[in-house]
Amino acid sequence: MKILYLMHVDWNWIKQRPHFIAEYLQESGCEVDVYCLKSYTKHNLVNNTSKVGSIHSIPRLPFNRFSLINKINKIIYSFFLKKILRSSHYDYVYITHPDMYCEVIKNKILYDCMDDCAEFPMSAHKKNAVLDMESKLLHKSSIVLFSADHLSEVVRNRSRITPLTFKTVNNAINLVKTKCKVSKRQNMKLDNNLILTYIGTISEWFDFNLLKNVQSKYNDKHIIFNIYGPSVKTFNYDFLNFKGLVKHEKIFEVMAESDVLIMPFIVNDLIKSVNPVKLYEYIYSCKPVISVRYSETEKFRDYVYLYESSDVDSFVNQLTLIKENNYLSKANKQDSCKFVENNTWKHRVDDIINLMTNY
Numbered sequence: 001m002k003i004l005y006l007m008h009v010d011w012n013w014i015k016q017r018p019h020f021i022a023e024y025l026q027e028s029g030c031e032v033d034v035y036c037l038k039s040y041t042k043h044n045l046v047n048n049t050s051k052v053g054s055i056h057s058i059p060r061l062p063f064n065r066f067s068l069i070n071k072i073n074k075i076i077y078s079f080f081l082k083k084i085l086r087s088s089h090y091d092y093v094y095i096t097h098p099d100m101y102c103e104v105i106k107n108k109i110l111y112d113c114m115d116d117c118a119e120f121p122m123s124a125h126k127k128n129a130v131l132d133m134e135s136k137l138l139h140k141s142s143i144v145l146f147s148a149d150h151l152s153e154v155v156r157n158r159s160r161i162t163p164l165t166f167k168t169v170n171n172a173i174n175l176v177k178t179k180c181k182v183s184k185r186q187n188m189k190l191d192n193n194l195i196l197t198y199i200g201t202i203s204e205w206f207d208f209n210l211l212k213n214v215q216s217k218y219n220d221k222h223i224i225f226n227i228y229g230p231s232v233k234t235f236n237y238d239f240l241n242f243k244g245l246v247k248h249e250k251i252f253e254v255m256a257e258s259d260v261l262i263m264p265f266i267v268n269d270l271i272k273s274v275n276p277v278k279l280y281e282y283i284y285s286c287k288p289v290i291s292v293r294y295s296e297t298e299k300f301r302d303y304v305y306l307y308e309s310s311d312v313d314s315f316v317n318q319l320t321l322i323k324e325n326n327y328l329s330k331a332n333k334q335d336s337c338k339f340v341e342n343n344t345w346k347h348r349v350d351d352i353i354n355l356m357t358n359y
Contacts, residue, residue: 008097119270151273173280197258
């Protein structure tokens with residue numbers, strides 16, 4: 001099966017769902033040609049190694065946020081895509097974002113709806129454009145994947161389009177080894193520090209106020225908040241240690257130096273539609289994990305301590321439960337490993353290939 005894979009993020013940005021799916025499609029025997037948008041604004045790009053043999057940048061002018069440049073880039077993209085589609089036969093065009101859709105595509109389309117694209121911060125004009133393109137893409141797609149059940153409901157209800165073939169395909173984990181990691185931080189019980197670590201993007205959905213209040217309310221130990229990941233803007237909070245980006249292959253080393261792993265999100269419309277990749281990775285570390293409670297994190301309740309959104313007492317109560325459990329993960333190591341081994345990107349791609357083959 002030959003796939004044209006149109007990707008809305010730079011290949012050298014932090015590895016996430018579109019990267020892993022492309023790689024495992026290739027590994028599963030598909031011929032995958034990746035064309036991705038080059039980033040002119042994101043800093044700290046890395047040199048991601050790849051299992052995909054064919055990766056190309058889509059030509060476009062910088063400063064796409066300006067209306068005239070945006071129109072020119074759309075024309076460039078249309079001609080560029082038409083040339084690619086004429087030069088080779090593709091069984092499927094795999095699209096990761098409405099912005100990647102173009103009406104010159106006549107092939108079968110698989111749209112992987114990864115996030116609620118219209119809920120990211122943007123102008124009203126841009127939001128309307130995204131919603132319009134999303135409706136066109138849903139109408140033209142042979143198969144639509146949704147990363148979360150809530151996302152599926154939201155997108156289908158607002159567009160009033162129910163694709164003929166659609167399925168929820170949750171996010172997953174890329175296992176770096178076959179065994180769960182063993183904790184390196186052995187002196188935690190001997191000192192007065194409690195290291196709480198977050199790994200992921202820092203943006204408006206990050207609940208800074210909650211952590212600030214937890215810091216002042218929790219008296220058993222001195223909390224050290226280590227925050228790893230890219231930030232959409234500069235946040236100045238003295239009680240947080242912003243550590244910057246960490247390479248994907250290094251995240252488990254970071255987790256091993258932590259006492260508790262956290263996902264402190266404000267539950268807005270965007271977050272409600274997120275099936276969080278980090279929870280699969282957190283669970284794999286066999287560390288205690290605290291996450292905000294909403295429909296998608298309820299799926300992890302056997303492995304993760306859940307607190308009520310923006311409720312400081314609820315968060316502190318979870319810390320107390322973790323202390324009572326001797327700072328062990330909520331589930332035992334065997335059950336945690338079994339859970340993540342059943343939720344790998346390989347499993348997800350097997351489902352995707354089965355859908356494409358049987359459509």
